[in-house]
Amino acid sequence: MLDYLIINGKYPDFETGEFKEANIGISQGKIAFFGAELQQAAEIIDAAGKVVSPGFIDIHMHEEWFGEEGEQYIVSKYMLGQGVTTCVGGNCGLMHQPAKVFKDTIAKLGGSPVNYMLLSGYNYYRTQLGYGHYEPTKPEDCEKIYERIREDVAEGVCGISFGLEYDPGITYEDMVNTAKAVEGDDLMIAIHYRADRSKGLGNLQELIDLQETTNKKVQFSHLGSCMALGKTKAALDMMNEYMEKNPRFSFDTYPYDAFSSRIGSAVFDGNCPEKWGKKYEDIMMTGEPYKNVRCTKEIFEDCRENYPDMYAVAFVMDSEGISAAVANPKGMIASDGILKDGNGHPRAAGTFPRVFSKFVREDKVISLMDAIRKVTLEPAKRLMIDDRKGMVRAGWDADLTIFDPETIQDGPDFSDITIKSKGIDYVFINGQIAARDCEIVNERLGVFIPYNK
Numbered sequence: 001m002l003d004y005l006i007i008n009g010k011y012p013d014f015e016t017g018e019f020k021e022a023n024i025g026i027s028q029g030k031i032a033f034f035g036a037e038l039q040q041a042a043e044i045i046d047a048a049g050k051v052v053s054p055g056f057i058d059i060h061m062h063e064e065w066f067g068e069e070g071e072q073y074i075v076s077k078y079m080l081g082q083g084v085t086t087c088v089g090g091n092c093g094l095m096h097q098p099a100k101v102f103k104d105t106i107a108k109l110g111g112s113p114v115n116y117m118l119l120s121g122y123n124y125y126r127t128q129l130g131y132g133h134y135e136p137t138k139p140e141d142c143e144k145i146y147e148r149i150r151e152d153v154a155e156g157v158c159g160i161s162f163g164l165e166y167d168p169g170i171t172y173e174d175m176v177n178t179a180k181a182v183e184g185d186d187l188m189i190a191i192h193y194r195a196d197r198s199k200g201l202g203n204l205q206e207l208i209d210l211q212e213t214t215n216k217k218v219q220f221s222h223l224g225s226c227m228a229l230g231k232t233k234a235a236l237d238m239m240n241e242y243m244e245k246n247p248r249f250s251f252d253t254y255p256y257d258a259f260s261s262r263i264g265s266a267v268f269d270g271n272c273p274e275k276w277g278k279k280y281e282d283i284m285m286t287g288e289p290y291k292n293v294r295c296t297k298e299i300f301e302d303c304r305e306n307y308p309d310m311y312a313v314a315f316v317m318d319s320e321g322i323s324a325a326v327a328n329p330k331g332m333i334a335s336d337g338i339l340k341d342g343n344g345h346p347r348a349a350g351t352f353p354r355v356f357s358k359f360v361r362e363d364k365v366i367s368l369m370d371a372i373r374k375v376t377l378e379p380a381k382r383l384m385i386d387d388r389k390g391m392v393r394a395g396w397d398a399d400l401t402i403f404d405p406e407t408i409q410d411g412p413d414f415s416d417i418t419i420k421s422k423g424i425d426y427v428f429i430n431g432q433i434a435a436r437d438c439e440i441v442n443e444r445l446g447v448f449i450p451y452n453k
C-alpha cells in the first residue's frame with residue numbers, strides 16, 4: 001500500500017510545456033505510482049485546482065551559522081515554509097563553517113528542514129588566514145586555501161564561491177588558479193560580482209572570461225543586485241548570447257528591488273549611498289537597537305562602527321531590471337536568503353511565493369510553467385540532481401510542493417519577515433509531509449546531498 005496518493009492535481013510536463021493530470025503515489029521516499037487509476041494509500045490528498053510541482057530548489061542561499069548561533073535551524077525553516085525542498089548554501093564566498101562541520105551537525109540533529117547542498121567559500125578561508133578586504137592573496141597562502149577547499153570537495157560540496165565585492169583583494173588570477181588547482185570538471189564556480197553600476201558589465205565580461213579559461217560551470221550570483229541599477233537589459237543581452245553558445249554559464253536572481261548585506265562589509269564603503277544616487281534613508285537596518293529604522297548619516301555611521309554584523313536593506317534597485325531578470329527564459333530564480341539572529345531581508349522567507357504571486361499572477365511577466373521550471377528543473381540540472389529531482393516523474397524522489405496558483409502569496413515584508421505565506425498546501429520532502437498550509441510539521445526530513453553521487 002502507498003503512503004500517500006495525491007489525486008486530481010496538475011503537474012508541469014516540461015517536455016510539452018503543458019500541465020497534465022495524474023494521480024501521484026508516494027512510497028518509501030519516492031514517487032512510486034504515476035497514472036490515471038486509483039490506488040490503495042494510507043492517506044489520500046485531493047489536489048483539485050492545485051499544482052503538484054517538483055519541490056522548489058534554491059540554488060543560492062546562505063546556510064545556518066551553527067557555530068555562532070548554536071546548533072539550531074533558522075533560515076532553513078523559512079526555506080521550508082515557502083516550499084523549498086533543496087537548497088545550496090555557502091554562496092558569495094561566505095560559507096558559515098567548513099563542509100564537514102556542517103554535515104556532522106545535520107547528522108547530529110537527525111536531519112534538516114530541507115535537503116542541503118553546499119559551496120566552499122573562498123573568502124571564508126582567506127579571512128581565516130587574517131586577510132583584510134583589500135589585501136591581495138599572497139602566493140604562499142594560496143595553497144593553504146586550495147587545501148581547505150579540496151577538503152570540502154572531498155566532503156561533497158558542489159563548487160566554490162567567491163565574493164569579489166566583499167574582498168576586492170581577490171583577483172581574476174586568484175579565481176582562475178583556484179579553479180585549476182581544485183579537481184572536478186563539473187564544479188560550479190558561483191561569484192558575487194566585483195562592482196555594480198557602470199562597472200557591472202565589465203564584471204560580467206570577467207566572469208565570461210573565467211568560464212572560457214577554466215571551462216567550469218560559472219554562475220553569476222544574484223544578477224539583479226549588480227545590474228538593476230540601469231544595466232539589466234544590457235547584461236541579459238550579453239549573457240543570453242553567451243549562454244546560447246555555452247550553457248555552462250548561467251545566473252540567478254532574487255525577486256526584490258532592494259538588496260541586503262552586512263552594514264560593516266565593503267559594500268557600504270566609500271561615498272555610500274551617494275554612489276547609488278540615493279539617500280541615507282534608503283537604507284534600513286534590521287536588528288536592534290535600529291530594527292526597521294531608516295538611516296540618517298549618524299545612524300549609518302553608528303552601525304558601521306558598532307554593529308558591523310547587522311544586516312542592512314538598501315532600496316536602490318530598479319524594478320524593471322528585477323522583472324526582466326526574473327522573466328528571462330534562461331537563468332534561475334533563487335533567494336539569496338541570509339539572516340543574522342533571525343533578522344534580515346524578506347527574500348529569505350518569501351522569494352518563492354512572491355515569484356508566483358507578483359511576477360506570474362499580477363504582473364504576468366513570466367508564465368506559470370516557466371517560473372516553475374526556473375525554480376525546479378533548471379537548478380536541478382545545474383546541480384546534476386536532475387536524475388532524481390526537479391521533475392514529477394515515477395521513480396523520482398518525492399520532493400513535492402503542492403500550491404494553488406490563484407492564491408499563493410508571500411507573507412514576509414520588509415518590516416516583518418515572520419508573516420506566513422499563503423497558498424502552499426503541502427511540502428513533501430523525501431516522501432513525507434514536511435509542511436502543511438505553510439506551517440512546518442516535520443523539520444528533520446532533509447539530508448545533505450553530496451555532489452556528483
Ligand SMILES: [Zn+2]
Nearest residue numbers: 092192221222
Ligand atoms: Zn552575494
